[in-house]
Amino acid sequence: MTPLLESAALNELAGGRVLLKAESLQRTGSFKFRGAFNRIAQIPEALHKNGVVAFSSGNHAQGVAAAAAILGLPAVIVMPRDAPTIKIENTKGYGAEVGLYDRLTDSREEIGGRLCEERGATLVRPYDDGGIIAGQGTCGLEIVRQAETLGARPDTLLVCCGGGGLTAGCAIAFERLLPDAEVMTVEPAHYDDTRRSLEAGEILPNQSMQGSICDALLAPQPGTLTFAANEGRVRGGLAVTDREVKAAMAFAFRVLKLVVEPGGAVCLAAVLAGKIDCAGRTVALTLSGGNVDPDLFRSVLEEQGDCEEQGDCGP
Amino acid sequence: MTPLLESAALNELAGGRVLLKAESLQRTGSFKFRGAFNRIAQIPEALHKNGVVAFSSGNHAQGVAAAAAILGLPAVIVMPRDAPTIKIENTKGYGAEVGLYDRLTDSREEIGGRLCEERGATLVRPYDDGGIIAGQGTCGLEIVRQAETLGARPDTLLVCCGGGGLTAGCAIAFERLLPDAEVMTVEPAHYDDTRRSLEAGEILPNQSMQGSICDALLAPQPGTLTFAANEGRVRGGLAVTDREVKAAMAFAFRVLKLVVEPGGAVCLAAVLAGKIDCAGRTVALTLSGGNVDPDLFRSVLEEQGDCEEQGDCGP
Numbered sequence: 144m145t146p147l148l149e150s151a152a153l154n155e156l157a158g159g160r161v162l163l164k165a166e167s168l169q170r171t172g173s174f175k176f177r178g179a180f181n182r183i184a185q186i187p188e189a190l191h192k193n194g195v196v197a198f199s200s201g202n203h204a205q206g207v208a209a210a211a212a213i214l215g216l217p218a219v220i221v222m223p224r225d226a227p228t229i230k231i232e233n234t235k236g237y238g239a240e241v242g243l244y245d246r247l248t249d250s251r252e253e254i255g256g257r258l259c260e261e262r263g264a265t266l267v268r269p270y271d272d273g274g275i276i277a278g279q280g281t282c283g284l285e286i287v288r289q290a291e292t293l294g295a296r297p298d299t300l301l302v303c304c305g306g307g308g309l310t311a312g313c314a315i316a317f318e319r320l321l322p323d324a325e326v327m328t329v330e331p332a333h334y335d336d337t338r339r340s341l342e343a344g345e346i347l348p349n350q351s352m353q354g355s356i357c358d359a360l361l362a363p364q365p366g367t368l369t370f371a372a373n374e375g376r377v378r379g380g381l382a383v384t385d386r387e388v389k390a391a392m393a394f395a396f397r398v399l400k401l402v403v404e405p406g407g408a409v410c411l412a413a414v415l416a417g418k419i420d421c422a423g424r425t426v427a428l429t430l431s432g433g434n435v436d437p438d439l440f441r442s443v444l445e446e447q448g449d450c451e452e453q454g455d456c457g458p
Numbered sequence: 459m460t461p462l463l464e465s466a467a468l469n470e471l472a473g474g475r476v477l478l479k480a481e482s483l484q485r486t487g488s489f490k491f492r493g494a495f496n497r498i499a500q501i502p503e504a505l506h507k508n509g510v511v512a513f514s515s516g517n518h519a520q521g522v523a524a525a526a527a528i529l530g531l532p533a534v535i536v537m538p539r540d541a542p543t544i545k546i547e548n549t550k551g552y553g554a555e556v557g558l559y560d561r562l563t564d565s566r567e568e569i570g571g572r573l574c575e576e577r578g579a580t581l582v583r584p585y586d587d588g589g590i591i592a593g594q595g596t597c598g599l600e601i602v603r604q605a606e607t608l609g610a611r612p613d614t615l616l617v618c619c620g621g622g623g624l625t626a627g628c629a630i631a632f633e634r635l636l637p638d639a640e641v642m643t644v645e646p647a648h649y650d651d652t653r654r655s656l657e658a659g660e661i662l663p664n665q666s667m668q669g670s671i672c673d674a675l676l677a678p679q680p681g682t683l684t685f686a687a688n689e690g691r692v693r694g695g696l697a698v699t700d701r702e703v704k705a706a707m708a709f710a711f712r713v714l715k716l717v718v719e720p721g722g723a724v725c726l727a728a729v730l731a732g733k734i735d736c737a738g739r740t741v742a743l744t745l746s747g748g749n750v751d752p753d754l755f756r757s758v759l760e761e762q763g764d765c766e767e768q769g770d771c772g773p
Binding site for chain 1: 461463466482483485487524708711712714715716717718748752753755756759760762763
């Protein structure tokens, strides 16, 4: 169970109570371990020896690798050859076999499909899977229960949203346990496919898969299952700029003393940028991951220090 | 209550269970708030309006300022004129009046003494005070209780040690609640006055008050009360180099996703450097603070990245 944290300084700034679910402190550094563990635990024993396959260059890769290792299944993670060395090494570090492919000439779906077929392995999808959604939902469950022990009752839950798995799991948990609370997504500006899809009532894709600092949130479009789960349960969505995200990462460093990756900082960014009214209310939010490259983290601290000196940290 | 954290990656590395008391996540970013709050809460009501006075350029300043503000007492913190602007601003931010002095020409004791006399204010010492020691002891109390809920029973407690207040409070709590556990201090190499004093059976000073990265731990010598409390309760002490501290800060960033200041990282450094045997044992330790300057943090990440590339991160 990850801690639900509260900061007097943040509360004062926000004018309400802000409860921070620190999934950055989760095993493998993000919430992804929850869904991966739950999904892999459902694989029939007879198929264990054939192992699991996943595609990912990021947090899902590490979540699947670690969960498979604990449950004793071999794992192959298909990663792009040009993925950051540290992510490839981390994934290997959790005991997974890493299959590299060339983004330009190879199809990861084909490689993964072949692996599943040849080995009888189970494909572990990053979000569009009931077992994954249920696993991520344990995060929402914990938020409600931990808030109770703090004597708090969230009016709003903000969830960092990529493919929508964490949002779907938390929204389902909240619907059951705290039906009066509103659940909202936060996404990177220009990559707010879930917000737009919820407004349109149909699945709309992102126009691009690159150009935001929030690499962990750049899914091509909402999943079929996640969209169906989120429609009707999620009130709406917010979007934050890269600059707001960097300011939130620097705030997390300076005030909260937490290392948060860009995609994990979008909800905090929405609060700090005043995009959600916290006055007199209780807002719970996810800090969904902390897997940030040291070089990027250093440049964010430097840039933020410069803009604070110049009094120009606007969006 | 700050969380007691555990990392699967760290446990594997250490070969045992390592429980991390994240005082970096405490109000004001260090454990100092505990003692300050407890001490100030004991001031008789009639003296409240006269306020409190403290000397400090660091974590004690912020702890006293924040605790006084909550309890409704005016606070004057006497700080050196050349203290980092951010620490002066933070202390003012908690509502304290800051009195600046010149390190070369002024005596802070004289300024503080005059303030106390003129105003009838109460001096809040950083560690050599029963109320402060008892307040810091709540950290030890929480460690024992939180370990229980994790199904753990620490064999050893490592405490980051400057003047010895946190050590004394925790050692007294452990003596009562977990008498079989051994309590040990960790200090910066060459500034291990508590270790040497405990070995000698008398209070020995540090030779110098500058030259270590661990600014928060550079007390001139063990306090009279803290030494008396620690003698007989503390098994012994460890010392770590600046390089080991920087490696621990980088590990906390990379693996634990926590921002830890140099003085707050000494216990983790001792574990990572193999200075305490964790194999098959449960070792609890304090991460006592997270108030680190962004520029220093950046340089630690950069330096550590370089030495890892070159395979030369030794002491």
